[in-house]
Amino acid sequence: MENNNNIDQTLNHLFREESGKMVSVLIKIFGTENIEMAEDVVQDALVKALETWKYNGMPDNPRAWLYRTAKNKAIDVIRRNKHSKLIDFSDPQKQLLTSGYTLETTMDNYWNEDGIKDDFLGMMYGCCHPEISQENQITFILKSLCGFSTKEVAKSFLTSPDTISKRLYRTKEYFRKNRISLQIPTNKQIEERTHTVLSAIYLLFNEGYNSTHADQLIRKDLIGQAMLLCKSLLSNKRTKLPEVYALMALMCFHSARLDSRITREGELILLSKQDRTSWDKVLIQTGEKYLNHAAFGNNLTTYHLEAAIAFQHCAAQQYEDTNWKEILMYYDLLLEIADDPIVFLNRCLVILEYKGPKEALIVLKTMKNTSMLDKYYVYHATLGEIYKRLLNTNLSIKHYERAIKLTQSKQEQQFLKDKIAGKC
């Protein structure tokens, strides 16, 4: 009974990193109509690892052990279903799975390292099919590619396992009915499809980064998974596009500051009050490297600009050193690409720092569509801050109070209450 804790940890870690790859290969073998079959094999392999390792101790190469076990289980499944109609063996390569002469060799061929990587990426593009809703995309990614249990996915999205099961069911049905091909798209489609994948990854990241979870472990898990997915796109020649590097850089800069954003009690800390010495310098440097890689081609994306902005914040030794001029320039460009009210409001906050509250208010008033914005807590929080700096306490409090009503997040509510109380 050697160190069971250690075994649990290794397995958990392995599972997060490898289960998605195993599931992808198995879905390629069994077909998209048999996703459960693939998930079951991986689950069985995990259970077997847990039982065997606790009894015999950990093998020298746990990853290889897990893969071998999954592969052998897949062979069993094929043998059992050789004559059933469940698996479609009509493809010439799959036909070879039906003969004892070729089953094991063919199975081995499915599990070569490059193939595994490609299948994983193919699966990622499949999960992010444009016709699947983004909500369903990231639910399915967490379950199938990141090895989350239904319960863990539910916890991540602060919803019930039931809701998650329904979402998963709908996505699987879509796969089944439409026979989605799990392949890296053709060069013609690659930019567009990668963009959809990146949106899902960034959403996942933000779920961890901005989420209202008190649970740090879940947050870090989500962030780690999002970065892992993005990194795997960077490991393939065809998918390492500038936009992918840009998002990777952005996530590095953001996560470098993760621990300084929230107090131990779970309260948000403003950028100006964060302890900059606690920022992860190695991660910032890594982000810089990615950002340099992002600077080729002529496609300037929102991730490029957001990363450039985040980098400016990381580069400032103290809040007072922030290069607002440069940041404002990036926001101007950002607004050109993405006519997004959040970007607009964030740009107002930059103007507030760079040119003062009067200027910021003038710009804010140029905004159209204020009826929609009226329901936005950020809009009111921004107005609250502007009026506060204009020393118009009444209007400031009015807008802060409205903002408190509009946000669900306890941390943000507390933060806004502190603003009213003059604590920050």
Added chain:
Amino acid sequence: MKEFMFLFRGDNDVWDSKSPEEQQEHMQHWEKWIGEMAEQGKFVSGERLLSKGNTVLDNGKIMDRPMTEGKELVGGYLRVKAESLSEATEMAKGCPGFEWEGGAVEVREVWPE
């Protein structure tokens, strides 16, 4: 297209005398050979047989071994499609079993439906 059966005859001792690595490499050649047939839509099915077995005779007696042994032992079969016996025979020449001495492939047409 007609259907044919390849009956692989030969002694299993050869297989047993090889190392696992040699066996694995050998099976890759089978995969390549059958894979090419599958690509052309000419592979139907096939299985390997264990060398142990019984034979039931017409007098009700049972022999505790296959009917024929040694070089005559049937070690497996493959069902393939081909235009003619001569095409099927040509296909059978590529059998990786010939890499190891003592094998033979019997090519037989399947009784048409």
